[in-house]
Amino acid sequence: MASGKKRPAPEEEPAEADAIHPSRKRRVENGQSQAELSKIIDNLRDEVPKVRIEATKALITALSAKSDEQPKNLDYSLNRLIKGVCSGAKAARPGFSIALAEVLRLGFTRSGWKLHGTVDRIISSTNPDSKAHSDEKRNDLIGRRFAFQAVLQSGVLANASDDDARYLFDAITELASQKEWLRGECGAMLYEFLKTKEGSQLKDETVRNLINSWLDKGLLKSPEGVVLWLTIKKAFSNVKLPKGQWQHNDPLSSQERPTLGKILQKNAVEAGDEANGTKKKQSGARQIRPNFAWEIILGHLYKEGENKFSQFWDECVATSIFSTASSTERKALGLQIFAKAVATAPAHLLQHVVHPNIVRCILDQRAKGDRALFEAAKVPLNQMVNRAKDDDGSAAAQAMVTKLLTILPLNVDKLTRSTVESLLAAIDDDNDLADTVAATVIRIRVPGLEDTVEAEKKRRMLVDVLLTIVRTRRGDPDQFFEGSESSQLADWLSELLKGLTNLGYSTAGAKTTPSLSSASQSLFRDRLMSCLGHLVDLPLNRALAAPTLVVETLRANEKGLLEKLSDEATSVLKDARKNLKDATQKSTSTTKGTATYMQAFRLLLALGMLQVYKQEPDSVGVLEDINACYHSPKETGDASEMLVELLLSFVSKQSALFRKLAEQVFAAFASEVTEDGLQSMIDILSQKESLAGQQELFDQNDEDEVNGGAEESDEEDDEDDDEEEIDVEDMSDVELVNGEVVEKEDNDQSDDDGDEDEESGEGDEDEEAAFDRKLADALGTAGMESDEDSDGSDMDDDQMMALEPHLTNIFKERKKGSSKKQDNKDAKENIINFKNRVLDLLTVFVKSQYAKDITLNLIHPLVSLTRTTTNQATAKKALGVLEQYFDSCKRFKSGPKIESASQYFTLLHAVHEEMRQGGSKVHASACSRSSQFLAKLLIAKDEKHWEDVAIRYVKLQAEWRRDGEKSKIHPSVFNEWHSWSMQR
Secondary structure, three states, X not given: OOOOOOOOOHHHOOOHHHHOOHHHHHHHHHHHHHHHHHHHHHHHHOOOHHHHHHHHHHHHHHHHOOOOOHHHHHHHHHHHHHHHHOOOOOOHHHHHHHHHHHHHHHHHHHOOOOHHHHHHHHHHHOOOOOOOOHHHHHHHHHHHHHHHHHHHHOOHXXXXXXXXXXXXXXXXXXXXXXXXXXXXXXXXXXXHHHHXXXXXXXXXXXXXXXXXXXXXXXXXXOHHHHHHHHHHHHHOOOOOOOOOOOXXXXXXXXXXXXXXXXXXXXXXOHHHHHHOOOOOOOOOOOOOOOOOHHHHHHHHHHOOOHHHHHHHHHHHHHOOOOOOOOOHHHHHHHHHHHHHHHHHOOXXXXXXXXXXXXXXXXXXXXXXXXXXXXXXXXXXXXXXXXXXXXXXXXXXXXXXXXXXXXXXXOOOOHHHHHHHHHHHHHOOOHHHHHHHHHHHHHHHHOOOOXXXXXXXHHXXXXXXXXXXXXXXXXXXXXXXXXXXXXXXXXXXXXXXXHHOEOOOOOOOOOOOOOOOOHHHHHHHHHHHHHHHHHHOOOOHHHHOHHHHHHHHHHHHOHHHEOOOOOHHHHHHHHHHHHHHHHHHHHHHHOOHHHHHHHHHHHHHHHHHHHHHHHOOOOHHHHHHHHHHHHHOOOOOOHHHHHHHHHHHHHHOOOOHHHHHHHHHHHHHHHHHOOHHHHHHHHHHHOOOOOHHHHHHHOOOOOHHHHHHHHHHHHHHHHHHHHHHOOOHHHOOOEEEEOOEEEEOOOOOOHHHHHHHHHHHHHHHHHHHHHHHHHHHXXXXXXXXXXXXXXXOOOOOHHHHHXXXXXXXXXXXXHHHHHHHHHHHHHHHHHHHHHHHHHHHHHHHHHHHOOOOHHHHHHHHHHHHHHHHOOOHHHHHHHHHHHHHHHHHHHHOOOOOOOOOOHHHHHHHXXXXXXXXXXXXXXXXXXXXXXXXXXHHHHHHHOOOHHHHHHHHHHHHHHHHHHHHHHOOOOOHHHHHHHHHHOOO
């Protein structure tokens, strides 16, 4: 080497770490520490709350570790968190604000941070740039609000000096004064803070600084200022509030009510400015929802007493917000306030909350779907229902519905009507229900309307309310209809009985004004019967209460009946009362079965007496039959058969009450029904659905119509039967061929249908031609068709007058023919309805008498009915009776027991003959189910009968295959038999 110097040995070279400058080393370590904090802080914005909570814990743990870098880490975290609460991300503010409060707590306790400097730092960090977008400015201001909230939550005010506390409150108040929405945010923040543990422990001087800060900024007479005043006055009784702000230092005093109303409605400091002699420019911001102050102030008023609340509500809400001159926006806010009051007010104050002005606004907006607040008006109605359901008792529901019934107009929309019904259904306390009924009855007597027509409409609505009370309580009879001693039931039924009598009342103010019109009396009678119709649907021992009470009341007021009873009616009523008394005694002193029998007769007698009091046609004869039935010897079976005939006459009436009565009584007497009695019901099912069938069924002795018109009506109905027997569900699979329903194979058969249509058309043409011929003969114009120049106008007046009787007869005959068609149509509907009612009775019968041998007699008539009836619903109902019968036998593992199998096979043969008749799917199902049921009975009697039944099915199937298209047997019966026979 030329230089002669030696290179140092490798082990003598300085280490790389020792070559780094100490300050640079600290920067690297600090950077790594802040990088770790940054990762933790980033998790604070996660949308999952659990992740945010874990990040907060990790951040506090990291910052709590004592090290030389702790102050810088705290400072770094503070900057990041303040910027974080200014973020517009959905989950950023909740996550960052909680962490910020904890970091501030650490900084104030461990790093010696000062409140004054921290407030300045928050303000400087959240000052929006002048060129920033409006959303960015808004985010910065909201971030400042959340940062101030974190300062309050850190607990620093507990030991802060008065100057520092005032500085913080001034900063918050300054922020509140910038924007109206910021004032609401800051006011709510301070209110919530004062309710926390940290806030409730503030020193009196600190609290005084808070209220003075709002006073100095002119915000004390704002909704938020009122809330802070009331909160401090209640929670900090030793704090001396500024004088001269409110009368008696109370914003809720009656003298301050006008000012308070303006403050709350304007939601601005305009009212306070006016009081101070200044006027600020309105913000112009549209208020979408009520200020939080409404809920707080209402909460204070609830405790101030009923009188003070009602006056405030009437003056500051109902009269001002809901005046006719109020804007749509103000009414929208008012509806939200109303809904809030409905949800929070004590039950006894709800009668004041439900104000006529508010209800009128709701009904007006709900009247048409295009109204601006149509949907908004739905909210308070739903809130009323929710309040009624959520309350433990029914006082709230009772208070609201009673007031609604007082102020509702005559016509309301469907939703309002549903609301009233829901409130009525929610009343489950006896006393509350009694109060509702009493209030309704009083309003019926005195609707408060002078006009008779308007009063009549109001009474109609209120009477319907009483009917709703009954209808909504059928499932809970223990509460309302326990007996005649139930005062609300007696009072209510007595009111409805004014449709029959001039009942007098001894209570004060019970006079009916205006007096009842004949229309109202008729309405009361109808509603009385509707109510009783619901009540007789109760268990038998309870169904007796209302009808018994009614006849007892009528008995005591017979002299006041609107129409005097005849001597015959008086006599039969006297006998019925004796029988009723006798049946009552026997129902309480005999065995259970006999007691049920007697209770059914009591119900029958009571409602029969009611019909006589109503002076319904034939009611006297009906009650005589009931009396005779009661006295008929039970051993002879006369009573049972007579009773069946009587009940059949009841179900033939167009009355839900009588139908339910018949079902009730029939259920009690079902075990006593004889074979002859059952046959009476079967005979009805087999009647033709025509005018002739109706005449035969109801024993109408008009010989001219029976003998002269029966054949015509039968022909017409036969045509109708052919048309209407087709199962609508099967129209894609069947068609009409030669008047019969068959499976559709191709389109060649349609010609037959066309022939039928042509024949029908020809019939109509023949009728028209006959009419034209008679008319031509009368006019003498039969040969005038060929004379084109003649118009028949050469008749003189005498000739025309002579023609008048002939023309009258011709048109009378034509009208008679048209009337006969309508009579046939009406008769058909009557017979079908009658059959449906009889099927209802048979459903009751098979439910309890499925094990009786005579019940087998129903199978063939019911199967036949599914084919012969022209009404699809009736066919399905007949099938339903059969299915109920079969299912009852299967469920209870019991059925008819006949010694000889021949009767089973005879019946099975009749069912298989029905299969050959063809029909709809309903008919095929009825045949199949019945055949399987009989097969099961036969096989249960002797296993060898399985082969006999199977052979019959084989013959049927062979016939079906052999005859091809001519066979009317539905193929489904074979599939069902095969599936059933494979089961063991």
